Amino acid sequence: MDGHPTKFLRARIRHALFTVVPDRITGGRLRARHLSQPIELTKIAISQKGWPRAFDGLKIAHLSDFHFGHLATSDRIREAVTTANATRPDLVALTGDLVDLHANDSDLLFAELAQLHAPLGIYMVLGNHDHLHAPRQVVRAAMDSGVTVLMNATAEIVRGEERLVVGGLDWSNRIALDAARLRDLPVAPHLLLAHNPKAFASAIERGIPITLSGHTHGGQIARRTRPQHNLAFSHRFSSGLYEREGSRLIVTRGVGAWFPLRVHCPPEVVLLEVHTLAE
Ligand SMILES: [Fe+2]
Numbered sequence: 001m002d003g004h005p006t007k008f009l010r011a012r013i014r015h016a017l018f019t020v021v022p023d024r025i026t027g028g029r030l031r032a033r034h035l036s037q038p039i040e041l042t043k044i045a046i047s048q049k050g051w052p053r054a055f056d057g058l059k060i061a062h063l064s065d066f067h068f069g070h071l072a073t074s075d076r077i078r079e080a081v082t083t084a085n086a087t088r089p090d091l092v093a094l095t096g097d098l099v100d101l102h103a104n105d106s107d108l109l110f111a112e113l114a115q116l117h118a119p120l121g122i123y124m125v126l127g128n129h130d131h132l133h134a135p136r137q138v139v140r141a142a143m144d145s146g147v148t149v150l151m152n153a154t155a156e157i158v159r160g161e162e163r164l165v166v167g168g169l170d171w172s173n174r175i176a177l178d179a180a181r182l183r184d185l186p187v188a189p190h191l192l193l194a195h196n197p198k199a200f201a202s203a204i205e206r207g208i209p210i211t212l213s214g215h216t217h218g219g220q221i222a223r224r225t226r227p228q229h230n231l232a233f234s235h236r237f238s239s240g241l242y243e244r245e246g247s248r249l250i251v252t253r254g255v256g257a258w259f260p261l262r263v264h265c266p267p268e269v270v271l272l273e274v275h276t277l278a279e
Pocket residue numbers: 065067097127129215216217
């Protein structure tokens with residue numbers, strides 16, 4: 001184990017109290033109801049300044065927060081993969097919390113995720129849950145299945161004379177750390193993956209066109225008609241699409257959860273279509 005022993009212990013206690021015990025008390029009904037909620041497909045189309053022309057119309061499937069484990073089995077991951085593949089994306093972005101607690105079954109998770117089809121590749125960053133037990137095991141399973149893991153790094157996709165730079169930040173809960181990591185990247189990305197939407201503050205400063213995040217689960221309990229009014233109180237950017245100073249952020253509600261309850265906040269796969277806005 002190369003994670004955080006104290007945080008891992010705390011997460012295990014929380015898992016027992018808020019997931020296992022309520023599930024036992026309800027005779028398994030809480031978990032069954034949670035897993036029976038269909039995964040929604042959310043389509044977002046934007047025109048974005050600073051987006052390379054050669055990648056006009058690019059389709060990105062954005063999936064996050066699987067929390068593979070007790071509340072998300074291989075069947076659930078397959079459902080998300082099928083939803084994403086049906087959109088025929090050019091590129092797939094996975095924005096962290098791949099596993100819930102233990103990393104031991106990462107190979108099983110990535111056996112499912114390897115079925116994602118995207119000609120320009122699958123890119124991934126780690127979330128806080130991936131760091132609890134054995135992050136290296138998660139990374140190794142991802143790489144073995146052909147996923148590009150971006151740990152404060154960039155990857156470039158070339159089309160003709162132009163290139164699309166995809167960047168990824170490792171898990172962080174500190175805006176100053178995000179800013180420093182972004183400054184250290186060799187080149188500013190067009191598309192940034194960061195588990196925590198708090199990274200958007202630094203992305204705006206750096207003029208990054210698009211940031212994709214997860215982490216909040218859309219608050220899990222939201223007002224029926226106002227999804228951005230939800231229980232993720234500590235997040236200014238908690239669900240959906242945001243625009244600040246010409247930069248865009250998408251925060252997905254994610255596929256899974258660590259607590260088996262979602263109200264007016266269904267699990268989702270996002271399909272983002274990006275068009276180049278002439279400057
Ligand atoms: Fe999460």
